[in-house]
Amino acid sequence: MTYFNIFFGEIYKIIFLLLPILVSIALIVWLDRRVWAFVQKRKGPNVVGPFGLLQTIADALKYIFKEIIVPASANKTIFVLAPIITLTLALIGWAVIPFSNEMVLANINVGILYLFAISSLSVYGIIMGGWASNSKYPFLGAIRSAAQMVSYEVSIGIIIINVLLCVGSLNLNKIVLAQQNVWFIFPLFPMFIVFFISSLAETNRPPFDLPEAESELVAGYQTEYSGMMYAMFWLGEYANILLLCALGTVLFLGGWLSPIDIYPFSALPGIFWMIFKILGLFILFSLVKAIVPRYRFDQLMRLGWKIFLPFSLIWVVLTASFLFFLDMLPTIG
Amino acid sequence: MLAHSLFFYFFSTIAVFSATMVIVSRNTVYSVFFLILVFITISILFIMIGAEFLGMIMLIVYVGAVSVLFLFVVMMLNITEQIKSKFKRKNLIKNISVGSIVGIIIFSELLVVIGGWKYKGTFFPLSNKGTNLDLTNTHALGNILYTEYIHLFQISGMILLIAMIGAITLTFSKRDNVKRQNYFNQIQREKTSSVSLIEVESGKGIKLDD
Numbered sequence: 404m405t406y407f408n409i410f411f412g413e414i415y416k417i418i419f420l421l422l423p424i425l426v427s428i429a430l431i432v433w434l435d436r437r438v439w440a441f442v443q444k445r446k447g448p449n450v451v452g453p454f455g456l457l458q459t460i461a462d463a464l465k466y467i468f469k470e471i472i473v474p475a476s477a478n479k480t481i482f483v484l485a486p487i488i489t490l491t492l493a494l495i496g497w498a499v500i501p502f503s504n505e506m507v508l509a510n511i512n513v514g515i516l517y518l519f520a521i522s523s524l525s526v527y528g529i530i531m532g533g534w535a536s537n538s539k540y541p542f543l544g545a546i547r548s549a550a551q552m553v554s555y556e557v558s559i560g561i562i563i564i565n566v567l568l569c570v571g572s573l574n575l576n577k578i579v580l581a582q583q584n585v586w587f588i589f590p591l592f593p594m595f596i597v598f599f600i601s602s603l604a605e606t607n608r609p610p611f612d613l614p615e616a617e618s619e620l621v622a623g624y625q626t627e628y629s630g631m632m633y634a635m636f637w638l639g640e641y642a643n644i645l646l647l648c649a650l651g652t653v654l655f656l657g658g659w660l661s662p663i664d665i666y667p668f669s670a671l672p673g674i675f676w677m678i679f680k681i682l683g684l685f686i687l688f689s690l691v692k693a694i695v696p697r698y699r700f701d702q703l704m705r706l707g708w709k710i711f712l713p714f715s716l717i718w719v720v721l722t723a724s725f726l727f728f729l730d731m732l733p734t735i736g
Numbered sequence: 737m738l739a740h741s742l743f744f745y746f747f748s749t750i751a752v753f754s755a756t757m758v759i760v761s762r763n764t765v766y767s768v769f770f771l772i773l774v775f776i777t778i779s780i781l782f783i784m785i786g787a788e789f790l791g792m793i794m795l796i797v798y799v800g801a802v803s804v805l806f807l808f809v810v811m812m813l814n815i816t817e818q819i820k821s822k823f824k825r826k827n828l829i830k831n832i833s834v835g836s837i838v839g840i841i842i843f844s845e846l847l848v849v850i851g852g853w854k855y856k857g858t859f860f861p862l863s864n865k866g867t868n869l870d871l872t873n874t875h876a877l878g879n880i881l882y883t884e885y886i887h888l889f890q891i892s893g894m895i896l897l898i899a900m901i902g903a904i905t906l907t908f909s910k911r912d913n914v915k916r917q918n919y920f921n922q923i924q925r926e927k928t929s930s931v932s933l934i935e936v937e938s939g940k941g942i943k944l945d946d
Binding site: 406407478481511512513516517519520523524526527530531534542546549553556572573701702705 | 738739740765769772788789792793795796799800801804807808811872873874917919
């Protein structure tokens with residue numbers, strides 16, 4: 404019976420984690436569009452609500468009331484499943500993200516592996532959507548996207564190994580606590596850059612948004628989707644972006660730790676710093692979207708396999724030998 | 737404990753059901769999706785017995801990488817034609833005989849392995865390194881893999897590397913008549929060498945040597 408009690412206690416917590424995340428996705432879409440507009444000297448969404456804050460909610464309402472069209476030749480089960488899987492996978496990753504030392508839904512030993520597994524699963528939503536649409540552009544988009552995500556996952560995995568060498572644990576809380584003296588962005592700065600670019604590619608953000616490159620593929624895997632199902636892909640995409648920002652924060656920017664351990668900064672609760680850092684990374688994401696032109700696909704593959712993979716492998720060897728010869732390897736505990 | 741076994745039976749039923757569906761379903765893409773479901777439920781079962789590292793590695797390697805490649809290949813097939821074509825009786829006997837031979841071999845291997853499990857301690861004296869309960873199972877695995885079994889571990893890594901290189905050399909073919917871009921040339925291209933202004937008289941054409 405205690406098993407079931409724990410189960411329902413967790414459901415209560417899950418709801419209190421999911422609702423803020425869904426709301427913040429709505430706000431983050433607004434922020435993204437505003438930053439994008441700011442760089443291009445436009446105004447961006449500024450009509451609905453104060454500063455246009457409610458624009459995303461208005462968009463979501465529009466999507467809800469639109470008709471959902473399922474193409475006649477589509478594979479209906481998989482067509483409907485694809486956006487559901489995308490959104491679900493983007494949301495369940497948040498279970499292990501620590502917002503402060505205690506505020507974490509599941510403080511599991513293999514937290515980082517869990518996040519990595521979830522992000523490697525998220526390719527299925529796209530493949531399923533592209534295949535089930537039974538049409539040329541979505542299929543090409545899905546194939547491109549799968550190739551892209553699988554190749555950049557490899558370099559993200561190796562970058563994670565760099566961080567784990569310095570920590571000696573797969574637990575996200577311990578990774579943050581290991582950065583109390585110095586954030587990993589300073590000793591591992593090149594890896595942070597590679598991680599940032601790889602996470603752009605992993606989430607199909609510009610300049611790596613080839614799966615949905617409108618000049619080549621209409622809208623890629625989303626071409627046949629409409630109404631709420633399209634909105635779910637869209638929500639899932641932004642939830643994934645936020646998740647990777649959170650992962651970057653935990654791995655390199657010291658998670659919930661305050662930048663300086665002096666009174667006015669250290670008094671602020673950890674969740675404030677966590678959200679602040681995630682937002683900072685996200686603004687970098689949207690700046691990149693605004694200022695960098697799209698890559699060509701062969702350039703993208705070359706960057707992933709021939710530059711990032713060898714570079715991060717060499718850096719693993721460097722980190723490991725540095726830690727080994729200076730006798731700084733973390734102890735098991 | 738009751739709830740735990742309920743969850744166990746729930747997930748193992750799904751695993752067995754979807755494993756059967758992998759073979760039974762006519763649509764190859766459905767087969768791959770059921771295969772993915774099998775992998776996911778197996779990794780859940782791993783996590784339920786406390787082997788969270790194995791479970792997660794199972795998800796990353798099998799679901800995140802291997803099945804994606806399966807899907808890649810299978811999605812290229814023409815599914816509708818495949819479903820329409822009648823199941824041929826001629827091949828049935830051949831397939832069943834080959835399949836049952838493979839099945840019997842795997843089954844007897846399993847028998848040997850599981851039967852031998854009982855006497856494992858007498859043949860290979862086990863170390864106590866992995867049985868320290870304070871360690872997380874990632875650390876415990878690492879302690880054994882990288883100390884006692886380091887040579888076996890390295891050899892298996894080498895075999896995988898050789899297999900990878902072999903697969904690449906087998907499929908790699910140098911094709912002619914393919915235009916390849918040279919990145920350095922592309923970047924170094926300048927306005928003076930690629931753009932030229934030509935004045936054309938009206939009413940007359942012009943020929944460029946290109």
